[in-house]
Amino acid sequence: MSVFIIRRLMQAMLVVLVMSFLVFAGVYVVGDPTQILVADDADQAERARVIAELGLDQPFHMQYLQFLGGALSGNLGESFRFNEPALQLILERLPATLELAFVALAIAVFFGIPLGTWAGLRPESPVAKTIMTGSILGFSLPTFWVGIMMILLFAVILGWLPSTGRSDEITYVLGFPTTLFSLDGWAHILLPAVNLALFKLSLVIRLSRAGAREVVHQDYIKFARAKGLSESRVILVHVMKNILIPVVTVLGLEFGGLVAFSVVTETVFAWPGIGKLLIESISFLDRPVIVAYLMIIVLIFVFLNLVVDIAYSILDPRVRLQDMKS
Amino acid sequence: MVSDTEPTLEVRNLRTHFFTKAGVVKAVDDVSFAVRPGKVMGLVGESGSGKTVTGFSILGLVDAPGRVVGGEIRYKGENIATATDDRMRRLRGREIAMIFQDPMMTLNPVLRVDTQMVEAIRAHHSVSHKEAWQQSRDALGRVGIPSPEERLRAYPHQFSGGMRQRVAIAIAMLNRPDLIVADEPTTALDVTIQGQILYEVQKLCEETGTALIWITHDLSVVAGLADEICVMYAGRVVEHGTVDEVLDQPAHPYTRGLIGSVPSRNRRGQPLTQIPGMTPSLLNLEPGCPFKTRCPDADAVCEAEPAITHPAAGRDVRCHHPVTAGAPLEVTA
Known part of the structure; x- marks a missing residue:
């Protein structure tokens, strides 16, 4: 029975890893959040500053690896809107x-x-x-x-x-x-x-x-x-x-x-x-x-x-x- | 054979019909027989001849759209064909038990064997769980299951087919019933297991005086086991007598055909006799003798339904042209 549970757990971890990639890639292609987050009248320097602050200037694979690294320590990123940890928002x-x-x-x-x-x-x-x-x-x-x-x-x-x-x-x-x-x-x-x-x-x-x-x-x-x-x-x-x-x-x-x-x-x-x-x-x-x-x-x-x-x-x-x- | 003892079960003119959308299927049509304590009645016939439905009728377990439409089923004198559901529930398992054909399907796959045995006792007797459990263990031991204590805690899928049928037999015998209806219980088993089970059932019935109805299509099984035989065809009993009379001097052409189709060492190399044609559909059966289309002796008289005649005391034959006693069986070598 315990062998069975350990095997199932390892399969489950693989599923979670694959899903994390699909989810991250899926959301990445949906749209550019800076268009909503940055004020319409902001100049180019201000725009670049916000993008860099949110880590959106990095290439996709770097963003994904950063996300994975954070996820392993229980940090799923901070909400752009509330400036609070996303996980906390959800758990509330x-x-x-x-x-x-x-x-x-x-x-x-x-x-x-x-x-x-x-x-x-x-x-x-x-x-x-x-x-x-x-x-x-x-x-x-x-x-x-x-x-x-x-x-x-x-x-x-x-x-x-x-x-x-x-x-x-x-x-x-x-x-x-x-x-x-x-x-x-x-x-x-x-x-x-x-x-x-x-x-x-x-x-x-x-x-x-x-x-x-x-x-x-x-x-x-x-x-x-x-x-x-x-x-x-x-x-x-x-x-x-x-x-x-x-x-x-x-x-x-x-x-x-x-x-x-x-x-x-x-x-x-x-x-x-x-x-x-x-x-x-x-x-x-x-x-x-x-x-x-x-x-x-x-x-x-x-x-x-x-x-x-x-x-x-x-x-x-x-x-x-x-x-x-x- | 006439016996003085009161029959345990007497079935008189039983009719069980199924009311399907396509029409009425007369699965059992005018069946009569009796079984006495400690005796074995063999109910023989092809698939679809109404043997199993006769068995279910006795236990009151005919599923809709079927029902018993006529006749009497007298158990120790009481007509149970008209008994209430509650009365039948009390009789089932306690006084009348049944063993089914396919041991792989008889036991509930998700319940442990002890659950299924203990509930059978506690349905009829107010005993403690522990006491019922001990009785179950002893019953398993009696049918030859090794280390019954351990096996009780197992699930049905952990048993082989033969072992499961022993469990089913042990359940049927748990409450020491006076009548057991066994519906081809050895058909699904290989011959060595079949022999053991036949021996054990026979021994148990002799010891306890239980009357046994053994439903089968296998003449060689009843030859060694039964005291009397009823041969069924198309829902009727076509021939009845003691096992020796029926097998040695079959009077009905159908019985002769059945005996002729049993493989035997004495007729090595010769083709087996076959009964031409198929069992007729019981839906909208033509009037007259149901066997006429397959019978070598059929003539114009057979267009009328044959009545039961008695060529000798205790013998019944439903045929216009019964073969008289002493006539040689054409198939014997």
Whole structure:
């Protein structure tokens, strides 16, 4: 097992290195930030001074090597706009995004798995068909539009929930700032979390349904019934554990997606997370922040992949065996 | 063979039909037989003759769109064809157990063997986990699995096919059922393992007085194991009798064909007798004898459905032209 983890870690480091190059090169070609950063009426000497100060007069490979050197000591550059370390800017806003992504994931799991399993066990029933139609809507309706409609309905027309922003009632749990311990916090997070969850919820429903339909016809399910087990044990233990394997795999990877693509939801609901920071940084061509953001996302994905591999080996004993051989 | 003991299971005129979009499939159509304690009934037939569906009907495990539409399944006198789901759940695994055909598919791949055994005990008896675990360990030992204590903690994929089938048999015998339905349990195994398992099942049934229904397409297996044989064709029992009667003096042309197609050392070098044609589709079966299109003796009479006749006491044949006792089997050398 430990050999397996070390091997995965080394692969992960290689992925991060390659990604850092792609990200840096990608942002390099996007545009010239000096046009936005330097005042229009500055003279040539002033312009050259700013460019040299930001290190933009260096050739590409020197800039990249400097970035790598800084990154190794935990310095991902300073924001052009705020003159603060880019990493600090992101880490300040990361808890808000993680909180949002976590609640969205919880919604997707706690509603998706039961609904999908139910639909898979009784595929012909009208309720199952309604669930599946709903999941198609969840897949195909654009997130920003659903978000706006939710604000219109629940905040403007019904006035039940606040339309935008995050609650100020922050509690620190193990050093992690969260608003989930206050009613106001939940009132603020509910709409954006549901909005962010819709796509994943549909995905979980479809996965669980496909899993349930496949598993329920297996001989071992019939054999479990032939043993005289109660229906609830057959479904909750024998069927569920087999369904969970693909669901855990996909969800682990999708959690990275939730964090990375919360951009749209955060923009619609003015949620003060890293997605909103990214959009602002792109419009100012604030290179260090964009690069730092993308590197953080890469790290999250790589880390989640590792976690999924380990969780998978716990759920499915056959994977564990292969790992031991490798 | 007439026995005085009360049958453990008596199936009377069982009909199990599948209501598919293409039409009604009469998978089991008027099947009757009985098994007595400690006896083995061999249910023989080709693929698709309704053997397995008969087995599932007994356990109440026929999946939709199929259901039992007629007849009685009397278990110790109680008609379980009409029993409630809860009653059937209590019977399954405790009094009526089943062993499946493919041991690679019978055990849940993500649950440890001890989980799957302990739950089978605790579904019927309120015993502690520890006690159920010890019973499971002893049961594994009885079916010849070495170091059962260690093997209990393993997952199914760590067992070979033969070992898995032993585990399945051990699970079926856990609660000492009075009836076991074994659906071709040795088909997927190689012959040496097959022999061991046959021996063990026979021994266990004799010791505990368990009645056994052994479903198979392999006549040589039932020849050594069963007391009585039911030959099934197209969802019906076409011939029934003791194993010696049926194998030595087959009365139905289909049974004769089956026996003729078994390879034998005495007929080395000669081509095997074949039954011409294929098993008919059970969907919209033509009226009359279902075997008429493949039967060497078929004539105009066979356009009518044959009734069951009794050439001797305890023998049933569903044929207009049964071969009379003593007639030589044309395939014997």
